[in-house]
Amino acid sequence: MNLRPFYARWGLLLCCLPVVGMAADAGDQPPRPVEAVLPIVQPMPEEIVVTGTLRANESVHISPEIAGTVESLPFREGSAINKGDLIVELDDALLAAQLRQARASYDLAKLRNDRDRELVERNSISQSVYDESTAELNERRAALEVTQVMLEKTRISAPFDGYISLRNTSVGAYVTPGQELFEVVDDSILKLDFRVPERVAGTVKPGNQVTFILQSAIDGGEYQAVIKATEPVITPSSRTLMARAIFTNSDRKIRAGSFATVKLSLGAADPVPTVPEQALIGSAQGYHVFVVVDGRAERRNVTTGVRRGERIAIISGLDASLPVVIAGQQRLREGTPVEIVQVQD
Numbered sequence: 151m152n153l154r155p156f157y158a159r160w161g162l163l164l165c166c167l168p169v170v171g172m173a174a175d176a177g178d179q180p181p182r183p184v185e186a187v188l189p190i191v192q193p194m195p196e197e198i199v200v201t202g203t204l205r206a207n208e209s210v211h212i213s214p215e216i217a218g219t220v221e222s223l224p225f226r227e228g229s230a231i232n233k234g235d236l237i238v239e240l241d242d243a244l245l246a247a248q249l250r251q252a253r254a255s256y257d258l259a260k261l262r263n264d265r266d267r268e269l270v271e272r273n274s275i276s277q278s279v280y281d282e283s284t285a286e287l288n289e290r291r292a293a294l295e296v297t298q299v300m301l302e303k304t305r306i307s308a309p310f311d312g313y314i315s316l317r318n319t320s321v322g323a324y325v326t327p328g329q330e331l332f333e334v335v336d337d338s339i340l341k342l343d344f345r346v347p348e349r350v351a352g353t354v355k356p357g358n359q360v361t362f363i364l365q366s367a368i369d370g371g372e373y374q375a376v377i378k379a380t381e382p383v384i385t386p387s388s389r390t391l392m393a394r395a396i397f398t399n400s401d402r403k404i405r406a407g408s409f410a411t412v413k414l415s416l417g418a419a420d421p422v423p424t425v426p427e428q429a430l431i432g433s434a435q436g437y438h439v440f441v442v443v444d445g446r447a448e449r450r451n452v453t454t455g456v457r458r459g460e461r462i463a464i465i466s467g468l469d470a471s472l473p474v475v476i477a478g479q480q481r482l483r484e485g486t487p488v489e490i491v492q493v494q495d
Contacts, residue, residue, distance in 0.1 A: 181487035186442055186473035188493075189423035194456045194463035196416045202344030202362060204397070206406035208310050208336040214240065215303045217326045220319055227316050231308045231334070238306035238331060245301040252297040256290040263287040312336035337406045340397045342375045344412045345390035353416045354380055354393050362397075362410040372413075373397060373404070423470040424461040430454070431479060440479045441472040442490060447482040 218240035225237050263283045270280040315333035319325060342362060346354050358377045375395035384391055397404070430437045430452075437454055440447045455463035468474070473490060475482065482488065 179487060181445065181489040182447075182478060182481060183491040184440075184442070184447075184475045184478035184482070184488045185492045186475050186490045187426065187429070188473055189425050189464065189468060189470045190461070191421045191423055191470050193421050194424060194458060194461075196456055197458065198346065198350060198414050198416065200344050200346060200412050200414070202342050202410045202412040204404060204406055204408045204410055205341045205343060206335045206337045207339035207341060208312065209333060209406070210309060211330045211333050212238065212306060213328050213330055214238070214306065214325050215327055216240070216300060217324070218242075218304060220321050220323050220325060223317060223319075223321060225314050227314060227332075230313055231311070233308055233310050235308045236305060237308050237314065237334075240304040240325070242301055242304040245297065245304060249294070249297045249301055252290070252294040256287075256294045259283070259287040259290040308334055310334070310336055311338075335406060337399055337402060340375075340399045340404060340406060341378075342395040342397055342410060342412065343392065344395075344410075345385075345388065345392055346414065348384050348389045348391065350414075350416055351380075351384060351391040354391060354414070356380070358414075360395050361413040362395075363413075364404065364408050364410055366405075366408055422455065423464045423468050425464060425468070425474050426476050427457070427460055427462050429474045429476045429479075430462065439468065440475040440482050441469070442475065442488055443472060445487060445489075447475065447479075447484070447486045447488050449484050 220238065221241045222239040223237070224239070225231060225235070231237065263280075263286070266275060266280045266283040269275040270277060312334050313336075315335060317332040319329075319331045325331065342360070344360075354377060356377050356379055360375050360377060361372050362375060363372055375397040377393055377395045379394050381392040425439065429439050431439065436451060438449055438451045441450055442448075450467050452467035453465040455465045457463075473493065475488070477492075478488075
C-alpha cells in the first residue's frame with residue numbers, strides 16, 4: 151500500500167492550520183476602550199512662587215516731642231480718624247505761663263527799641279546803643295517763638311486719614327520724648343513687598359501684575375496687585391531683588407502685616423497645547439503620550455513645559471488636532487486598535 155499520498159495530504163493540512171489560526175487572531179483583535187481628550191491650546195508662561203509681606207500704605211508711631219503729663223486722649227481705640235484730628239493733649243499750664251512771660255519781655259524790648267530808634271534819629275543816643283536794643287528785641291522775639299512752638303507741641307494731631315491702634319498710655323501718665331503712645335495706620339492701600347531671584351530680576355517691571363494668596367484668608371481666594379517699583383540694586387547677600395506691588399484695600403478686607411504667597415508670571419508666552427497630567431507616561435527616556443489616529447493608538451514622545459493646576463504644557467511632539475488618551479493607555483502599544491468610549495472636555 152502506498153501511503154505517500156495520504157501523508158502528503160495530512161501534512162499539508164497540519165501545516166496550514168496554525169497559519170490560518172494566527173491570521174484569524176490578528177484580524178479579529180477587538181479594539182480596546184479608552185478615554186480621550188483634545189488638547190487645549192493656551193498661553194502657559196513660566197511662573198515663579200515667592201513669599202511676601204503686606205504692609206500698610208502709611209504707618210506711624212505717635213510719640214511726644216516734649217515731656218509732660220497726658221491731659222486727654224480724645225479718640226476710641228480702633229476707630230477711624232481724619233487728618234488734623236486732635237489725638238493727644240498734654241498739660242500745657244507751665245508752657246502757657248512761660249509764653250505769657252516771653253510775650254511780656256518781648257513787648258518791653260519792642261518799646262525800648264522803638265524809643266531808641268527815635269532818639270538815634272535825633273542824635274540823642276549813639277548808634278551802638280540802638281544796635282544793642284535791636285539785638286535784645288530779636289533775642290526776645292526768638293524766645294517768644296520758641297515758647298510758642300513748645301506750647302503747640304502739647305497738642306498732637308493725626309498726620310493722615312486712617313485708624314488708631316491700641317494705645318500704650320493713659321490720661322494722667324507722664325510721658326517723655328520718643329515714647330511710643332500708639333500707632334496711626336492707613337491701610338486703604340497695601341504694599342506687597344517680595345523678593346525675586348536674580349535670574350528673573352530683568353522681567354520684574356513697574357506695571358506688571360502679580361497674584362498673591364493669603365494663609366489667613368477665609369475665602370482662600372487669589373488677589374491681584376500691580377508692581378509699583380523695585381530696588382535699584384540686587385541685594386548681594388541673597389542675590390535677590392526687592393519689589394513692591396500695590397493692592398487697593400478699600401473695604402479693609404486684608405490686614406497689614408499678613409504673610410502672602412506671591413505668584414509672578416514671567417512675561418507673555420505663545421499658546422501651546424496643554425493636556426491633563428494623567429495623559430503623560432513617564433520613562434527613563436522622558437515622557438510620552440498616546441494619540442488616536444484612524445482608530446489606532448500611536449505613541450508620541452513629548453517635551454513638557456510649565457505645570458499649572460492639573461494641566462501641563464507640551465512644548466513639542468504633539469499635534470493639537472489629535473485626541474490624547476487619558477485613561478486606558480497603560481495597556482496600549484503602537485498600532486493597537488482603540489475605541490474612544492468617552493471624550494472629556
